[in-house]
Amino acid sequence: MNHPYPPGRPAHPPCSRTPERPRQHARPGPAARARRFIPRPSWTVYAMVFVLLGGILFVQAYANGSFIPDYRAENTFGSGQDDVPDEILEGGPIVNTTADRPQSYRLPARTIALTFDDGPDPVWTPAVLEVLDKHQVPGTFFVLGNQVVRSPDLVRELAEKGHELGVHTFTHPHLTQIPGWQRRMEYTQTQLVIAGATGQRSNLLRFPYSSRADAFVDQDWPLLQQAGELGYLSVVNDLDSRDWERQGTEGMIERTIPEGYSGAVTLWHDSGGDRSQTVEALDRYIPMMKDRGYTFTTISEGLNRALAEAGATGTTAGPTEATFTERWRGQMLIMAVRAADGTFVLFGVLFVLVGTLTIGRTVLLFVLARRHARKRRRRGFAWGPPVTDPVSVIVPAYNEKEGIAEAVRSLATGDHPGGIEVVVVDDGSTDGTADIAAGLGLPNVRVVRKPNGGKPSALNTGVALARHDLIVMVDGDTVFEPDAIRRLVQPFGDPQVGAVAGNVKVGNRRSMIAKWQHIEYVIGFNLDRRLYETLRCMPTIPGAIGAFRREALEYAGGMTDETLAEDTDVTMALGRAGWKVVYEENARAWTEAPTSFGQLWKQRYRWSYGTMQAMWKHRRSVLDKGASGRFSRRCLAFLTLFGVLLPLTAPVIDLLAIYGLIFLNRTETALAWSAMLGLQFLTAIVAFRLDKEKLGVLWVLPLQQFVYRQLMYLVLLQSVVTALTGGRLGWQKLKRTGLAPGGPAGPPPPVPAPAAATARRVRP
Template identity: 75%
Template structure:
């Protein structure tokens, strides 16, 4: 966080690198999710594929053995010699079950051939190294276990190459063995599969199929697994097992029975390469195959980069999972607190006989800071001057160097209780302080120049001052221009996010903001707080925290309503919320040291900054996790479960909205736009918060960014 801005720096625009940094952050986040989605591609060991005919497959392959050496020049297939078994394992390594399989193999002094997934090797490097250190053989089973026949050639090669890189990084070796996912026996190769076998051969791979399939993935029981894996008679066999992909307790138990049983029948156990060399020797061939070769330095380094990317993506998604839980807890906690405390607040205020004390009839001074407010200033001033407060209302319009004739418009109204003060442009805090200094009365109401009051708003707003402990009162801000979709979204946000929250904050005695659109102050309280300062871009939050620290009670008066013009475009909304978010962070930073104060100052600041940090910064900053994981889940996880989870969160928000609208006596019809709000408006607010944090952390400065106004229609023409 940076130190608060000064007037001399405030007008400078945010440097372009902030946007670049934000774009880089989003790009990295998207890349991480893509990597994780790619490496977490789901698969089912029992994938079924239909035969496409075998006319193009050589007869020697269909009737041959499970080891195939095929390329564009020659085709050969091999069987293991009689009474020879190669145990092969797919889909690992697994940090739980691969060590269990190794324990059984070691107990029986047998070596196996493990066809590994590159993604699993990246995630469990220690387990993969144990395979090599134990003298076992490795083969490629692709990186993500896809159906290769459905992929283009470049993608198949990528699956092989990435697995080789992962092996190079973790075990320092590369292998020439490959087994396709969902492959079975040689006689099952069809016209669709054969090109894959030849393409793999052109890349230097031996394709390894199987003679017997234990079908342990189906968990049929130990007896059935052993029976499935047992070859006929004395035939040699490459047997298929799995050391990953689920609970492999049956696999481990079956191996522990299968190995000694087959040894008693005179079988020897070999790796695939050892079995191939035995077959070559029996055929009188001089050629011998190596189990693996050392990877080059370049392959090892490229592999490390790949492994780091996979593990980094996994860790990031794990963090997202934790954040998802945190967001859920915060959301549910906030909702529960709102229901309990805000509901209690509303019931107490609406109870028969509720009163702040004797009616407040002291005169009121209303300060209106105005800079280029020609569109709405007349309606605003007229609504204020015609208020029904019995003690009388003085309106002081402070024209802060307007260039559009704002002051002339007010003077032309010729209202007897309205004064116009002209001053050089100095910013909103300066205009407010000028108005306070010139005000004749001790009850001060501050109003934005684009805000229209109802006739009784001033009278209702100052009634809490009957309690001498009250130093400031927050009014009820309403969106006046509700016709557009973006305005409806803001209307919902004002009712839920602002007015409902103020009930909660008053109950907890930690009101962080008296809104600039409608707020009342005791002159004495403002003096204690030091007036309006230019230290932050959120002068209303700054002064409110200062009042709370000084021990003044700050309350919310829901019946005092003010109608403001909400931004009507995405660009204008972005500017406004960016300034609000950044200004709030500045105010929090400015008052951070007071959390260690004793007495009222420390108590207020600890509560205020705690809730602001949780619900004003942390929750909005982390809330995108819900939408990101929802989007991720729709594409890469269980769509139904994801949709149910997302709809549940929407249901919580809808319930909160209904409660807020009921408490604020608003019509519920507009809530039909709430689901749409999740897809556009909420994402915009995420980006605003992220940019605010980036600006704060990088020391950026933000200008006031004056919004363009069009003017509110008269209150009488509006129906609520």
């Protein structure tokens, strides 16, 4: 609602430079507004989102949970070999427990099988493969499922080049320390991802931390039996290069030379660390053994050759074709783990982003907010000559019976020397709000009744009826301190100041929710306002306590209903027009904070969504020149980074903290989270000191991180969803109980106004 300049008033305020009138964007028509809708919060959707994120993190944790690259010692759990058949202990490295009678096999003489564990690795497996291709020898790769999902193309290349694949479990656990069902899952998942990557199945299995056949102990025998029941041939080794020790190529070669001309299964690694020595040793070892008359083969080919020489039948080895279902399930598993990996990488990036934004914001707050405070406390500081002009206070009210009496009384009895008029605009209340205000009988209070039209309409009506040029806007549930109005208007001694934000205090601090909001008001609002004033990019004059020049209001186009945050909208318009918007910390007003999560959600939903609307409305002004562009680039950048992006990504800190406490190093995780909490404590202490508040309430700050911050995250998420639909809301009236300090718990009963004092009724 735009108001023309009253007769005799200058077209521009008496500033040192001419303000720039912000562009007014066309409002959507009634039909377009009618088509908009507000999606209601869906806890089912939110629960599904968190279950999905939890599932992704669990998959990622499982895929990495137990594998520590082969620096562990061999599995030495248990002792005794009474249960292990002699055929196994005295036999070869290939163990067959698929039949009733266990059997073991050795490779034929002058035959070597090169076997590689713990891969594939995107760096070292190709290097090993290059050496094998160079000397035209095959290898047998016992792969880990969690490595296959990260390099499926590499596994496919191994199979296509004729190398053999075997199962080495999914996460490399000590199999004797996990239950049978989990061992089956380790084998099955690895088998599936091999099928998904290559279309093949393998019946070869190597236990993590295994060595030779004569090293099996009683605890290993159930593992061998279970492997046979599942159709696997268990493979150990004859000779171990111990390349994981990385003590030089000579030792590796020496340890893998068979005695005489016997055949041997040799153990190497193509993953788990720096394998440069392994690659160098293989490049020397293979031609040396060929010169000695050895041939190289895979495990399956060597076994089949040994069986043929012995005239045995019935047992064969080698890859088989996987079924369509196995291939499909394997591909889905690969996609799931890779998606989990990608999500975790994204979370890592967000973690760095959140940390950077948090630290950056903290540094800015410390530097600029403290500079602001020192400037105000400097001896002789003044905005200009004392402001004693009369003030009009506009109180838009809609069903405010619980607090309207105390609010109006605190305003009307303020100590401002120039005089105060209070205009209560009742916007179609149905609870007797107007009668209560009129019944107070205060001579400087006028009550105006109008049909319900929304808060901006009520404010514009009050401004149009106000008699004075200094306008204070107040919520109907806010109680002012006696000197609040006088202090609030003093910055108007500077002719460039167009609006002033006051200091909003939470009056009802008894409940935990209210304490959290008290902390938020002091840190998130009042401390930020010091920063915004210093940078000349104040985004919001709070509806609870704010003052305006009439000229500035009219020049900005007055209050509009184009956004839910009319206070943010008009403040941005003032900033774009070149007016100074400042913060007066000593002008205090007390408001009642929501006392339930439902009411809090309702309030913050309106705030956050309205702010996004205002940002979208003024988005094009970042390209403006002059004051409009300077203000918009700063203001919208800060709101985007610290008002939207940081709150949306902040829960990553908590998610990764929970993940770290469960799956990673608990001490390091606790220290990292404590450091972030300590940074918030430091910010809180600075803010509370600047605001002259007691620090005792900060004991609830850690709890705030687990409950309150998550609720604010959901509110912001809901606001983003609503913003995408372009929805509109009404007053979003909150339930009040009259708990603001300075008066009774509730308002006095309605007092009918005498005929002579009946409030004048006007239409908007």
